Amino acid sequence: MxxxxxxxxxxxxxxxxxxxxxxxxxxxxxxxxxxxxWGMREQSVAAAADQLQRRGGISMLMPASFYLSAWEGGRIRPEDVQDVLQAVGPEPAPSLEEMIKRLRLGDSVQPxxxxxxxxxxxxxxxxxxxxxxxxxxxxxxxxxxxxxxxxxxxxxxxxxxxxxxxxxxxxxxxxxxxxxxxxxxxxxxxxxxxxxxxxxxxxxxxxxxxxxxxxxxxxxxxxxxxxxxxxxxxxxxxxxxxxxxxxxxxxxxxxxxxxxxxxxxxxxxxxxxxxxxxxxxxxAKSGFNENGLDNGANTDGQLWLWQQAFERAWQRQLLSSLNLDASPVAAVKPDVQAVFCIDVRSEVIRRNLEQADGGIQTKGMAGFFGLALAHQTLSDKPGMRQLPGLLEPAIIAADTTGTSQGDNAQRSRTNQQELVRQAVRGAKYGSLSTFTLVETTGLAWAWKLVRDSLNKGNGSKGEGHEPGQLRMHHAGTGDPLSDANKIRLGTDFLRSLSLTEHFAPLLVLVGHGAHTDNNAHHAGLACGACGGRNGGLNAQIVADMLNEPVVRAGLEKEGIVIPQETWVVAGQHCTVTDQVQIIRRNALPSSHRGVMSRFENALSIAGTSMRRERATPLQLNGLGDNALLAELQRRTRNWAEVRPEWGLANNAAMLIGNRTLSRGCDLGGRVFMHDYDPEADEDGNVLTTIFGGPVVVASWINLQYFASVTAPETYGAGNKLLHSVIGGNVGVIEGDGSDLRIGLPWQSVHDGKNWRHEPMRLTVLIDAPQERIDLALECTPALATLVKNQWLSMTSLQLIKRTRGASSASAQLTVAG
Known part of the structure; x- marks a missing residue:
């Protein structure tokens, strides 16, 4: 060349x-x-918004009418706006009266x-x-x-x-x-x-x-x-x-x-x-200064001030809901410990489960449970990722029958079935054979069509089966997973969970998944930390490892003693029905069946309470408990259901700290909750790990929902009723469109009358000294960039605890965010 x-x-x-x-x-x-x-994170959020408007005609904010409604309805208070105006800096800021006057003029569309x-x-x-x-x-x-x-x-x-x-x-x-x-x-x-x-x-x-x-x-x-x-x-x-x-x-x-x-x-x-x-x-130019926000002289700049006030108002409510003044509680060994994903839907089940039985302690961490895993079935298909999108698999969990001969036979059967499916697919979409296929096989599909139309399927769709035998090996070398590897994984898992002592007799690791039918965006309701898959498999693998005597012996050398009486089991929470399936329950030792029955009873009580709580946003008011459960179960197999659940809609914050900060608090299913013991992490290594993975993932989720509401034509997937799946699993187009629709479908964030998600940037609250937070940010430059450029706000709860009053405490967030 x-x-x-x-x-x-x-x-x-x-x-x-x-x-x-x-x-x-x-x-x-x-x-x-x-x-x-994500690709614009090196700019301030407002500067990026200005760039999107200039280059693509894309608005990152809600219309002026949205903020005016929040102001007139009391959602935004005068003190929220004043807090924001005080943080503008040395440049002169508009007065509250000027901002309200400008807001009432409506949108000034920037060309x-x-x-x-x-x-x-x-x-x-x-x-x-x-x-x-x-x-x-x-x-x-x-x-x-x-x-x-x-x-x-x-x-x-x-x-x-x-x-x-x-x-x-x-x-x-x-x-x-x-x-x-x-x-x-x-x-x-x-x-x-x-x-x-x-x-x-x-x-x-x-x-x-x-x-x-x-x-x-x-x-x-x-x-x-x-x-x-x-x-x-x-x-x-x-x-x-x-x-x-x-x-x-x-x-x-x-x-x-x-x-x-x-x-x-x-x-x-x-x-x-x-x-x-x-x-x-x-x-190529920017209308914003290097700090990312102008002085509010133009309409867009003022809308950013209103957006901040909107967020500040909710931060004030959140801080007033937490147990900030609670005294440290002496560690007591609970009867059951249940570990859930940090997913905001887990806040609801954790709260209701603890209310159902005071002897249950719940904890939270990323739902892949520390396993950078891919699951390989007995077929020629590539392994399915069971880990966050930011990571690559380090471990392969391969299905096995227990013998090479059995594996080869099963793989051959699976591949033959796939060849048949491909042949049928090819005939179905062929330019000529599509007509003869319908003529010759139409009756064979008749019963399935009638059954699915009447919701008489065999059950909810999803990866709800219990894992079979697995062979664990390294992704790169293919070498079997050694005992030393398992001990390291177990150590990292327990330390990241801040669980190194006071183990309960029953430790339950609960993954989560959503079971739906005929839903192109099914994976978006499953566990994001598991790459859009259900989390039961990861939970089961970790539970099995922690039960191995050789792993427990290795953990003891690391200073983590799991009592002999402690047994670890796995479960999976269906977020549509709020039922929890205990995986391999029959393998539970007889000595633990009593405490398991007690746990399952609490799950039943909690599930009933959760379904009642979710009935209103799902527009299922007036149904009795049994009818409500039946309706939600029907949704898992109803191929016409466009809103089986609300997923992570309305997510707004992340809480990193001990459960005492939030136990008994109703956070409305809006908060990611990751357990963290600041007393056991003086070097900040655990906090750095949380910053590098879970916080960034939570921010991705938060801004995906944000964008799907504020700019749905660009960053939303449109109307499910008009979707066509293209390219197998590539994506969807809407109607006769030609571009892929990305982001979340309209039905995932809107109930037909109102938005079900309030667009707010993530608020991260951490129970740790500010110095440790700063050090962890130095070790996680990607997150530090997000904080610096106001893509999320972050602050120390220990700093806020010194400030009395929720309004003045919320002002602390301006400095960090």
Missing amino acids: NPSQVVPNELQAAVTAACEAIAPIWPLDQFIAVNPW RVACSIFLSHEGLAPAGDGNSQAAVVRQAGRFCARYFDQRQARWAADKEHGLYTAWHQHVNASHLVDKQIGVKGLQRLLAGLPQETEQALAQLTSDLALPPAALEALCHGLLLDLIGWASWCRGIDWRAENQGGTSNICRELLAVLLAWEWAGLALADNATQKAWRVQWGLA
């Missing part, structure tokens, strides 16, 4: 930065909540500073109405759907070459490009571009003649116009990088989009080309 075919370094950096500004997404069967602004040439130049569109831009997005989106298909589409794109090269070949072979886009001369220009991605980028970036900052703005803006497929490509790159490989598929998609822009610009007159370059130069 000669120098003229290489993208200069400064332009390379612009292209790379634009791609990295897009957050990754995962396939539907591994769907996890993702912070859609998009720059847009595609196909929108900015009327001569390129048949009627000057933007049809050409929509056509370009549609063409690129539909090509991506064919290219990334996983054996579902009738006709797939040739994937022998990269995305850009395949697209270039497709465009050259088509004679309808000009007609489809509505602009003459496009195909001739596109055909003359190089076929290789890097050579094409070199020509495109040279011909567009934009300075690096403007080029980055253009590239980012084009990717935002096709945000679904851009996020999918970024996900492929992300996972390749995490696995030590390389992928540039997002860069290839950008080459496609730049090619369209280049061709359109070439057909524009000189005046339009000049105006286009000026636009993207302005889009």
Whole structure:
């Protein structure tokens, strides 16, 4: 490649930065909540919002009417606004009266500073109405759907070459490009571009003649116009990088989009080309100062102040709900200890379970229970991830029958079944065989159709089966998991849970999962810490390890003595029905059956209370306890149910500390709760671990819900009733759209009348000295960046405890956030 075919370094950096500004997404069967602004975290949240508005016409905030309603309804109080105004800094802040007056004027829609040439130049569109831009997005989106298909589409794109090269070949072979886009001369220009991605980028970036900052703005803006497929490509790159490989598929998609822009610009007159370059130069600038918030002189700046006041009001309520003045309680060995995921839905079951039986102590940690695990079934399918999206599997849990001969036989049967399914799928979607398939097999499907329509299925869908035999080995080497490895895993697990003494006779590790039917976003209701899978498998593996005598002997050498009388079991909480299944209950020693019966009785009482609590938001008021349970069970197998549960809607905070801070407090299922004993972590290692994983994951979840409410057209998945799954597990499109819909469906955050999620950035409260928090942040730079740039707020409860009054205490959060 000669120098003229290489993208200069400064332009390379612009292209790379634009791609990295897009957050990754995962396939539907591994769907996890993702912070859609993860790639913009190096900027302040308000500066990032300004950039999104300038480049993509995307608003990160709710409309002015939302904040006005909160003010007039008393949700936001004067002291909340005053706290925020006092924190603006040395620059003059608007008065409360001025802010209210401006708010009553309504929304002042900020125009998009720059847009595609196909929108900015009327001569390129048949009627000057933007049809050409929509056509370009549609063409690129539909090509991506064919290219990334996983054996579902009738006709797939040739994937022998990269995305850009395949697209270039497709465009050259088509004679309808000009007609489809509505602009003459496009195909001739596109055909003359190089076929290789890097050579094409070199020509495109040279011909567009934009300075690096403007080029980055253009590239980012084009990717935002096709945000679904851009996020999918970024996900492929992300996972390749995490696995030590390389992928540039997002860069290839950008080459496609730049090619369209280049061709359109070439057909524009000189005046339009000049105006286009000026636009993207302005889009590269920022309307915010280096601190991320201006002084509130413009409407957007004032909306950010109202957003902060909205968050401050809830922080005040949260602080008033906690047991901040509770004296330390002497450690007492409970009768049962139950460990749950930090998921906000666990707050509800923990509270009700402790109310049902005072002898039960609950604890919380990330629901993958410290196992960076992939589960390999007896098939040729790749292992399923059972860990957070930020990590890669270190351990493989492989199903086994116990013998090599049995494994091979089962693997052969499973693969044969999959071949049959693929044959049926191929016939179903084939251009000719689809008609004969219906004629010949229609009656065979009749009973299933009737049964599912009447909700007479065999039971709830999901990974609810009990784990069979497993063979544990390292992901990299394939070596069996040694006793030393298990001891280390057990030690890390118990220390991260702050459980190293005072063990109960019965220790229950409770994973969670959601059982639904015909739900493309099923994984989004399961355990996010388990990669969108149900957490019972992880719980069972850890329970088995902690019961092994050799592991307990090793733990004792580490200073952790699990009494001989303690038995560890696993369970799984169905978050739709609020029932808990004890896994392998029959293997429980006879000596522990009495305490297990007591625990199960408490679970039954707690489940009834939880279902009553959830009845109102689920619009199931008026049903008796038995009828309510039956209705929720029906939802697990109802293929027409679009709101089986509310998932993590309304999540707003994370509490890291001892259970005494929140025991007996009704936190409304809005708080992630991670156990932490500051007295047992003087070096801060445990807190650093919590910061590096659970807090970042909680922030991802929080901002996914935030974005799905504030910018649903861009970061929400739209209406479930209009979804079509494409590419097998790639994603969904809505109606006749061509771009992937990312984020959460409308039905996951809205009940048909009102939003079920209040968009607020995560509030993290930590029972630790500020010095230890600062040290842990130094060791976790990604989280430190989120805190510094106000993507979440964080503070020390020990600092707040010195301040009397919930309002003044909440003001402490401004300093940290």
